[in-house]
Amino acid sequence: MTTDTGQNETVGRSIPRLEATDKVTGRAEYTHNLRLPGMLYGKVFRSTTAHGLIQDLDTTAAQAVEGVHCVVTAKDIDKVLTDVHYGPAFHDQPILAIDKVRHFGEPVAVVLASDPHVAEEAASRITVSYEELPAVFDEVEAMTSKAIVHEELKPAGTFPDLRHLDGRKNTNISLDYHLRRGDVESAFKAADRVFDHTFHTPPVMHVPLEPFVSIAEPGDSVLTLHTATQSPSFVRIEIARLLGWPENRVRVKVPYLGGGFGAKLYIKLEALVTALALITRRPVKISLTMEEQFYMLTRHATTLRIKSGVAKDGRLTARQCEIWWNGGAYADIGPRVTQKSGFTAPGPYDIENVHIDSYALYTNLTPAGALRGFGIPQLVWAYESHTDMVARALEMDPLEFRRKNLLRNGRPQATGTVLRDAATGEVLERAAARIGWGEPFERGSGTVRRGRGIAIGFKASISPTTSVAIVNVYADGSCALNCSSVDMGQGSDTAMAQILADTLKIPIGSITVVHPDTHVTPYDMATLGSRSVYHMGHAVRRAAEDAREKLLAMAREVDLPAETEIPDIFRKKYGMQAGNVVGTGSFIPEYTPPDYETGQSDDVTPFWMVGATGAEVEVDMETGRVRVKRLVNVADAGTLINPRIVETQLSGAAIMQLGFTLGEKLEFKDGVCTNVSLANYRIPGLLDMTGTIENEAVDSAEYGGPFGAKGVGESGTFGVSPAIANAIEDAVGVRLTSLPMTAETVYRALREKQGEPLEVEDLA
Amino acid sequence: MSSTKKALSFKLNGESVTAEVPTHWNLVELLQNRFELFGARESCGQGLCGCCTVVVDGRAVSGCLYLAAFVDGAEVVTIEQSADEHGLDSVQKAFVETGAFQCGFCTPGFVLMARQLLEEHSDPTSDDIRHYLSGNLCRCGAYPEIVEAVKLAARRG
Numbered sequence: 001m002t003t004d005t006g007q008n009e010t011v012g013r014s015i016p017r018l019e020a021t022d023k024v025t026g027r028a029e030y031t032h033n034l035r036l037p038g039m040l041y042g043k044v045f046r047s048t049t050a051h052g053l054i055q056d057l058d059t060t061a062a063q064a065v066e067g068v069h070c071v072v073t074a075k076d077i078d079k080v081l082t083d084v085h086y087g088p089a090f091h092d093q094p095i096l097a098i099d100k101v102r103h104f105g106e107p108v109a110v111v112l113a114s115d116p117h118v119a120e121e122a123a124s125r126i127t128v129s130y131e132e133l134p135a136v137f138d139e140v141e142a143m144t145s146k147a148i149v150h151e152e153l154k155p156a157g158t159f160p161d162l163r164h165l166d167g168r169k170n171t172n173i174s175l176d177y178h179l180r181r182g183d184v185e186s187a188f189k190a191a192d193r194v195f196d197h198t199f200h201t202p203p204v205m206h207v208p209l210e211p212f213v214s215i216a217e218p219g220d221s222v223l224t225l226h227t228a229t230q231s232p233s234f235v236r237i238e239i240a241r242l243l244g245w246p247e248n249r250v251r252v253k254v255p256y257l258g259g260g261f262g263a264k265l266y267i268k269l270e271a272l273v274t275a276l277a278l279i280t281r282r283p284v285k286i287s288l289t290m291e292e293q294f295y296m297l298t299r300h301a302t303t304l305r306i307k308s309g310v311a312k313d314g315r316l317t318a319r320q321c322e323i324w325w326n327g328g329a330y331a332d333i334g335p336r337v338t339q340k341s342g343f344t345a346p347g348p349y350d351i352e353n354v355h356i357d358s359y360a361l362y363t364n365l366t367p368a369g370a371l372r373g374f375g376i377p378q379l380v381w382a383y384e385s386h387t388d389m390v391a392r393a394l395e396m397d398p399l400e401f402r403r404k405n406l407l408r409n410g411r412p413q414a415t416g417t418v419l420r421d422a423a424t425g426e427v428l429e430r431a432a433a434r435i436g437w438g439e440p441f442e443r444g445s446g447t448v449r450r451g452r453g454i455a456i457g458f459k460a461s462i463s464p465t466t467s468v469a470i471v472n473v474y475a476d477g478s479c480a481l482n483c484s485s486v487d488m489g490q491g492s493d494t495a496m497a498q499i500l501a502d503t504l505k506i507p508i509g510s511i512t513v514v515h516p517d518t519h520v521t522p523y524d525m526a527t528l529g530s531r532s533v534y535h536m537g538h539a540v541r542r543a544a545e546d547a548r549e550k551l552l553a554m555a556r557e558v559d560l561p562a563e564t565e566i567p568d569i570f571r572k573k574y575g576m577q578a579g580n581v582v583g584t585g586s587f588i589p590e591y592t593p594p595d596y597e598t599g600q601s602d603d604v605t606p607f608w609m610v611g612a613t614g615a616e617v618e619v620d621m622e623t624g625r626v627r628v629k630r631l632v633n634v635a636d637a638g639t640l641i642n643p644r645i646v647e648t649q650l651s652g653a654a655i656m657q658l659g660f661t662l663g664e665k666l667e668f669k670d671g672v673c674t675n676v677s678l679a680n681y682r683i684p685g686l687l688d689m690t691g692t693i694e695n696e697a698v699d700s701a702e703y704g705g706p707f708g709a710k711g712v713g714e715s716g717t718f719g720v721s722p723a724i725a726n727a728i729e730d731a732v733g734v735r736l737t738s739l740p741m742t743a744e745t746v747y748r749a750l751r752e753k754q755g756e757p758l759e760v761e762d763l764a
Numbered sequence: 765m766s767s768t769k770k771a772l773s774f775k776l777n778g779e780s781v782t783a784e785v786p787t788h789w790n791l792v793e794l795l796q797n798r799f800e801l802f803g804a805r806e807s808c809g810q811g812l813c814g815c816c817t818v819v820v821d822g823r824a825v826s827g828c829l830y831l832a833a834f835v836d837g838a839e840v841v842t843i844e845q846s847a848d849e850h851g852l853d854s855v856q857k858a859f860v861e862t863g864a865f866q867c868g869f870c871t872p873g874f875v876l877m878a879r880q881l882l883e884e885h886s887d888p889t890s891d892d893i894r895h896y897l898s899g900n901l902c903r904c905g906a907y908p909e910i911v912e913a914v915k916l917a918a919r920r921g
Binding site (some may be wrong): 491 | 804
């Protein structure tokens, strides 16, 4: 075997993605492409009201359409499953609506046919009427509303901190999370100045260009799911629970994903196609249209209140945060967002007295879940807008104010966990330096003005979560890496192969990454929260070390020196090219759960992600249009496994967040989403790239990470929105506290500042 | 549903082919259901994202809005047509080198449009590229790398 020279052959190099050729030739495999013999296509019939009791559901006309195999409603599902409700935090979501619908677009029935056009035509002939129920749409109103979305709370039982909610009635609060540190009330009294601001973010959507798609294939004893999911292991365990089967009878296979961004997590279509395949005993595929995708999952709308006390010298002495998360009709992972992100609500600042109340709320909107940042972009929007407003009110330079209060390594975060290996200072300084903070720049003239803004955010990793990897070394020295990380575009296949190549000291070209298939790839919690490089990377490194030790042991056994080439070891042992050496590795980080009353924990996360953005904008005061001329994204990603992929992650995340900053918003009227197409819900295109985007990962290393690496998929989103809001104020003196900052909202703010506010209908 | 069918004969990636298809099928359905070609993908279903781009008689069309029946007698080129016997063309190579894709779902559409752009303008500016490719969307946000890739391909000719 090649001896260790201490040099990394691939880690730190920008090698192209392993699947690059397949992607540019259109040959990459997606669930979208798969069809099976005898397969039926399902078309979902959806609710047309936000909250109502189902009456007179009539499927006879649909059933009569020539070519229809069958029409399925909730009562048919009940016959084939042990449980018909699913969800990662709460078992609250029915596979098809049972007696009641809780949001517009909820699945009520499904038509199955061999021809998808027949299924679609037949679904349009289903009729239903509803007895309308009082509905609640606003997250703050949901706290006290008499309209109750769920009769009783049903926590999944997997999370100890949700147990106290079991059986709770007459409430829309699916989780209340609290953090108490120091004494904010006394600190506010003692403060020189106190500032109190409220911010809002609207519901927005992931819009993966490959919409949700799942296929269930029934077999004699094993049910196989081919599905575009970020969480194959979770899908297997949850589907096995719904079926009352052991895990080994459910097989989940995942090829590449055409984007995920947090949408394709937990159960989406998988429970539905499972039930349909059991009912029909045939393979069933459901692939959603872009329009239907808008009824599946959003990013939480939020109301965020933040109050700070500041001493005479500009030190932040107290901060109180209240956050209301609009979870929509089903909890999905919202309660985890509320807690796991909620504890970072005061921002990366060193504040002695902190008080956080974070509430996950049910409403009658589309369910909300994780979207590239797990709630962090909403929180950073609030605390970095607020921080800028405070600095300006104190007539302090916003960068200097941040420097003065920044949370640095060695100091306790609000949970009490001491910050380590989080390059907050370096990230802030590099963002400031690259945007040219403090240097003169062309500020524009007349009605077109320029300004600059800066913002910094941070995020804890979801913890504790497990990853397992298997390295299978073949007799010719090539090998397969079996792991359940899902490559949805972030480049995890390539990163894992690089970690394996350098640990086992083999060329990257001799590694095949086996895509998630729960029959052959081991458990992984999920591909989410920028966790894969750290968690799966550790497991891969350990599996590779295990394989290496076994190869060395085999060499010793057959009296070969340690430096023998791998094929020669196998040949001596088995007399020919035969055999395998299998290395395994698993990883779960240390973790201390936060105290329920105080939110305190001495080890709340295995690592911290840090991201800052500097923005230079141009505002046209006659139209309100904002053009971003420069966007500088800086992050701490630890050691870079693949610098080019890291850069594209930072850039892509910032561009996505740019959409949420300047344009994207799901419009709801009486609970009905009215912009369910890419024509009316515009995502960023090339013409929205109105300036330059620069990205930088600071020089750092994560002590606990494989090769010093940590996650980076979300860090580019953190600072974008507040940096742009801060730049807009710098340019034209108006402060926006709600996203998105469209031309209309900027123009309204300008007119209001001029003392000539527009009437609501002026622009309607 | 009506089961009217139409017999088509056309050139697909240089080969003469025939197919009988329901008249309501679009071009993506024809390619996927009759020829197992999956590089053109329906995403938005409205001709706004470019994932379904197919070249018909030398012009890029949205395969999700283009009726299959219209390709009768036409020359159809999809992403699956290789530039030469084995390899990638200069646009595809540039996309690989610059990392101009992430999930890859929109990539075939961008590659076909970039090829068409370079046939019309051998040395496009960034603005030319932004405008010409503005009908293609990439949710992973690989836009800066895509512009870089097209420029690299142009330089190499």
